[in-house]
Amino acid sequence: xxxxxxxxxxxxxxxxxxxxxxxxxxxxxxxxxxxxxxxxxxxxxxxxxxxxxxxxxxxxxxxxxxxxxxxxxxxxxxxxxxxxxxxxxxxxxxxxxxxxxxxxxxxxxxxxxxxxxxxxxxxxxxxxxxxxxxxxxxxxxxxxxxxxxxxxxxxxxxxxxxxxxxxxxxxxxxxxxxxxxxxxxxxxxxxxxxxxxxxxxxxxxxxxxxxxxxxxxxxxxxxxxxxxxxxxxxxxxxxxxxxxxxxxxxxxxxxxxxxxxxxxxxxxxxxxxxxxxxxxxxxxxxxxxxxxxxxxxxxxxxxxxxxxxxxxx
Amino acid sequence: xxxxxxxxxxxxxxxxxxxxxxxxxxxxxxxxxxxxxxxxxxxxxxxxxxxxxxxxxxxxxxxxxxxxxxxxxxxxxxxxxxxxxxxxxxxxxxxxxxxxxxxxxxxxxxxxxxxxxxxxxxxxxxxxxxxxxxxxxxxxxxxxxxxxxxxxxxxxxxxxxxxxxxxxxxxxxxxxxxxxxxxxxxxxxxxxxxxxxxxxxxxxxxxxxxxxxxxxxxxxxxxxxxxxxxxxxxxxxxxxxxxxxxxxxxxxxxxxxxxxxxxxxxxxxxxxxxxxxxxxxxxxxxxxxxxxxxxxxxxxxxxxxxxxxxxxxxxxxxxxxxxxxxxxxxxxxxxxxxxxxxxxxxxxxxxxxxxxxxxxxxxxxxxxxxxxxxxxxxxxxxxxxxxxxxxxxxxxxxxxxxxxxxxxxxxxxxxxxxxxxxxxx
Numbered sequence: 017x018x019x020x021x022x023x024x025x026x027x028x029x030x031x032x033x034x035x036x037x038x039x040x041x042x043x044x045x046x047x048x049x050x051x052x053x054x055x056x057x058x059x060x061x062x063x064x065x066x067x068x069x070x071x072x073x074x075x076x077x078x079x080x081x082x083x084x085x086x087x088x089x090x091x092x093x094x095x096x097x098x099x100x101x102x103x104x105x106x107x108x109x110x111x112x113x114x115x116x117x118x119x120x121x122x123x124x125x126x127x128x129x130x131x132x133x134x135x136x137x138x139x140x141x142x143x144x145x146x147x148x149x150x151x152x153x154x155x156x157x158x159x160x161x162x163x164x165x166x167x168x169x170x171x172x173x174x175x176x177x178x179x180x181x182x183x184x185x186x187x188x189x190x191x192x193x194x195x196x197x198x199x200x201x202x203x204x205x206x207x208x209x210x211x212x213x214x215x216x217x218x219x220x221x222x223x224x225x226x227x228x229x230x231x232x233x234x235x236x237x238x239x240x241x242x243x244x245x246x247x248x249x250x251x252x253x254x255x256x257x258x259x260x261x262x263x264x265x266x267x268x269x270x271x272x273x274x275x276x277x278x279x280x281x282x283x284x285x286x287x288x289x290x291x292x293x294x295x296x297x298x299x300x301x302x303x304x305x306x307x308x309x310x311x312x313x314x315x316x317x318x319x320x321x322x323x324x325x326x327x328x329x
Numbered sequence: 330x331x332x333x334x335x336x337x338x339x340x341x342x343x344x345x346x347x348x349x350x351x352x353x354x355x356x357x358x359x360x361x362x363x364x365x366x367x368x369x370x371x372x373x374x375x376x377x378x379x380x381x382x383x384x385x386x387x388x389x390x391x392x393x394x395x396x397x398x399x400x401x402x403x404x405x406x407x408x409x410x411x412x413x414x415x416x417x418x419x420x421x422x423x424x425x426x427x428x429x430x431x432x433x434x435x436x437x438x439x440x441x442x443x444x445x446x447x448x449x450x451x452x453x454x455x456x457x458x459x460x461x462x463x464x465x466x467x468x469x470x471x472x473x474x475x476x477x478x479x480x481x482x483x484x485x486x487x488x489x490x491x492x493x494x495x496x497x498x499x500x501x502x503x504x505x506x507x508x509x510x511x512x513x514x515x516x517x518x519x520x521x522x523x524x525x526x527x528x529x530x531x532x533x534x535x536x537x538x539x540x541x542x543x544x545x546x547x548x549x550x551x552x553x554x555x556x557x558x559x560x561x562x563x564x565x566x567x568x569x570x571x572x573x574x575x576x577x578x579x580x581x582x583x584x585x586x587x588x589x590x591x592x593x594x595x596x597x598x599x600x601x602x603x604x605x606x607x608x609x610x611x612x613x614x615x616x617x618x619x620x621x622x623x624x625x626x627x628x629x630x631x632x633x634x635x636x637x638x639x640x641x642x643x644x645x646x647x648x649x650x651x652x653x654x655x656x657x658x659x660x661x662x663x664x665x666x667x668x669x670x671x672x673x674x675x676x677x678x679x680x681x682x683x684x685x686x687x688x689x690x691x692x693x694x695x696x697x698x699x700x701x702x703x704x705x706x707x708x709x710x711x712x713x714x715x716x717x718x719x720x721x722x723x724x725x726x727x728x729x730x731x732x733x734x735x736x737x738x739x740x741x742x743x744x745x746x747x748x749x750x751x752x753x754x
Contacts, residue, residue, distance in 0.1 A: 079414045080435040098741075099720075165526075165586050187526050187586030189730050273528020276585045277727035292407035294716045295431050 066308070069301045077298035079291070090302035100303055102278040103286040107307075110197055110282065111261035118201045118208060119253050125205065126212030127242060142213075145206035153203070157270025160199050161186070186272050189279035196267060196280055203267075204260065208253045215249040216242070248322060255318040259311055283307045363393040365651070365660055368400050368409070368419035372471055373677030383669045387660055395660070406715070413437050413650065420651035421661055424467060425643045426707055427714040432646075433462055434712075439647040440464035444658050452683045453665070458642040461710035467644025468665055473680035473690075473698050475640035475705035476535040477609045477627040479593075479616070484518070484603045492626060496543070496569060496633045499604070503579040506603035520579030522596035522605045525729045527588035530722035534639045535589055535606045537725065538708065539630060540566045542637025549711045554754060556717065556746040559739035562634070567728060567735035574729055585730050590615075598623060613678070613691040629701045640705035712753060717746040 073090055075083035094100050125145060132138050148156065163171055164185040172182040185195045223241050232240070243250075265284040268274060274281035274289075283303060290300035367384070369376065376399055384395045398419070400408050406428050412418040413435070424432065432438050442465050450456055455469035478499075480492055484506050493499040503520025510518050523536060541548070546562030549555070557563070574580045581596060589607045597605035598620040609627070616623055630636040645664060651657045663669060667685040674681070674689045680698045681688055688695055708714070721742040728738035 078431070078435065079410060080437065099723075165583070165591070184583055184586055187583055187730075189727075189732060269528075271528075272526075275528055275723060275726050276526065276730050277723050277732060289719070292404070292410060293719065295410060296716075 069304055069308075072298050073301040073305050075298040077301075078295040079297045080295070083298060086298070090299045093299065094302060094306065099278055099281060099286055100283075103274075103281040103283045103303075104306075106193060106279070106281055107262055107264070107283045109193065110200075110264060111258055113194070113197045114200050114204075114261045115254055115257040117197075118204050118257055119250065121201065122205045122208035122253065123212050123246070123250070125209045126216055127238065129209070130213055130216045142209075145209055147206070148203040149206040151203070153266040154270050156199065156203060157267050161271055164195065187276060189276050192272055192276060192280045196264075196271060199271075200261070200264065200267060204257065208257065211253060212246065212249060215246055219245050251318060251321050255314060258314050262307060262311055262314075363391075363653070363656070364396065365393055365421065365653075365657055366396045366398065366419040367421045367660070367664075368398050369423045370402050370405055371399055376677070379673055379676045380664075383664065383672055387663045391656065391659070393656065409437075413648075416650065418648055418650055420648055420653075420657045421664075422646045422648050423470065423643060424646050425641055426461075426710050427718060429461060429466060429710045430712045430714055433464075433466055437649055438466045439649050439651075439654065440466060441468065441647060441658070444647075449662075452685060454682055454684060455642050458707050459644055462712075467646040468661060469642045469682050470645045470665060470670075471641070471643040471679070472682055472707075473640060473702075473705070474608050474610045475629060475638050475697070475701070476539055476606055477612075477629055477638065477697075478631060479597060479605050479607070479612075479625055479627045481597070481600060481603050482624040482626050483600070488603075492628055494628075494632055496631055499631055500569075500573070500577065500579075502603060503573065504577050507577075507579045516578075516581075517601060519581045519596065519602040520577070520604065521573060522592040522602035523573075523580050523584060524587040524589040524592040525580075525584045525726055526586040526591075527722075530718040532589050533718055533722050533725075534641070535608075536570070537566070537721075539606070539638040540569060542706075543631055543633040543635055544569075545634035547709075548717075549709060553709075553711045554750055556743050556750070558721065559736075559743035563739050564736060565633075567725070567739055570725075571728060571735045575731060585726070594619070597625075609694050609697070610679070610691070612693055629697050630704050636704045638705050640707060642707040713746070713749045716749055717742075720745045 072083060074085060074087060076086050076089075077083035125141075129138055129142060163169055171185075175182045183191055186192050219242065223245075224237055227237055227241060263284050264282045265288065268280050268282050268285050269288070272280045274285050284307070287300045287304050287307070290296045290303065369380070373379070377397060380397055384397060387393070388395055409418065409422065409424075409428070409432070413432075418437070422438070424438070429438070445456075445465065453459075453468060455472045456465070458472070459465050459467050459469055478493075485492065485502065488502060488505045490498075490502045490505070493502055499521075505520075506518060507516060507520040508518050509516055524532060525536065538548075541558065541563060544562040544566045546558060546560065546566060548558050550557050574584070581592075581602070584592070587595065589605070590611075592602075593605050593607050593611060593615060596602045598616060600620075600623060612625075612627065616625060630638045645661050647654060647658050647661060665682065667681075667683055670682060670686050671689070674686070678690045680690045680694070688698070690698065711717075724733070724738040724742040727733050728735055733741070
């Protein structure tokens, strides 16, 4: 009888341990279960494609027949590829030109709007600034082509009316890229302005009131309170702008196709042409990996800056 | 309970993600066994209702279901490439000259030589233009729509000139026609409204090939292993166009921002230029409709050392991946039969593609279509056509914007082309 009781106690003990282990495993695995769906998505649509792109960049691959390993040939060819060099140069000029301007305009517009009392004009400006953001880039490309192209286009008619020569907006190799940059700024400013407005609303009004008591004027307020406290937002806006600019494609595709000549060729458009027009997918992936590297460097840089930033309010 | 619910939700989401990544092969296998897919670009303005009764006849006779898809010209070859790579391409397709080499090389289109009878070879008017890279990989469905040189009769009459015959005539008249008509110090009547701003190399068709052939030049050497568009004839052509722009100044300033169709609509149509160059079908489809008061005429080709102008020969293709090649070829024959094409051309008037089909095109063009065959011609299908023409177009754009001299532009394009071709040898 005693033996039976002992045996039962032993079994009960074991079962408790098993239940405890099960609970422990379940508890530990729960967070992983929660991130499983997004994990699968990230793995399928980000990690695996990046690894595949690195692999294919070392091959001659036309997307329809099996890839042939060619080592570093694609990367070595990049230096001699005038189209790639032009696209790299244009992409950098585009980014360097667009980002500071769109960030400054977005900040100034946001400050102007938040400082004003709520009015119809205020709402109209906000709405008007945001319309390009939600419009399709393809549609914008088509509309701007009509708007800029030809003697009878609306913009050129205004130029003619005020007695100015009508610039050859997208037909002049020197003017085509700046024109695209201008359109891009016009489209993006509304989005970044909204981000700035929400950040500005978080700055306590008491800071400005104290500064005013100390004799600060509007410029002092802007440079010594607004700008420093918006630093994390500005870093985010700048780097988001950089990534968008480095990935510019649809506006160029619809408006100029990279021309005239190669004056507006961007890296993503070059990649698109290589894959879908020329079927040189292996080589295109080498170009894509250079772009990936550029974006990665910028993202790491942004992370470092944000980590270093200690501004709190 | 909450945790159980959350876990169930996660499971559902995960399954959805995986299902989204999966294929739909099971759905397909349950459908009808005999099914053919046809991909066509928009030839006319609303092709589907025109093709549907034609295809219905075939469906009823052969107990087969046909899915017709009209694929927009924008991104047309890209759609084929991605679909074929994914095993989702059509059974019967439609391709133009530049597209063929890559798809032939990949084995995506079928050589039709063994399918065609002697009667077919006799009947299809453009069969010789379909012979390419050692086979016949398609049958012409859209042909005889050459690029022509349109001229404004009123402007020429005012200048006391007849329609030009040679390059010299053309240049002289274009120079005389370029003038400030309202005395405001700005040119408002141009000699030649030629567009160089297209973002696609398709405008080489009217801006380059015809002039090159007229100068006695060619794009590729006979063995298709090297190009020759930078030889003496090529250079003469490029210099001629360069001089029209920079020496004679007869091409509008906004030429680099507009394509040829836009030039026809914004400059030649409103009577602001003596010449323009574009598809002959534009006479009926654009000029007669949008500019009924325009008094215009056209010539097929100018003459220099030779004559020549571009006319595409676009073709129906039998795709290699089709499961029933015999049935798909039968469908191609049905679509190209005199009966079917007569019905199609009734809505979209064009020249016939077979000898047993009556002419239903623009009456103004009938004489040219019948007499000038040989003057208008398609491109020779050659390896790396897309890359070569795209690069050539960009170099010629650089030349026409004044960035480089003609020789530099052509040599650069030729070097790029020859390097590409050398990789295959």
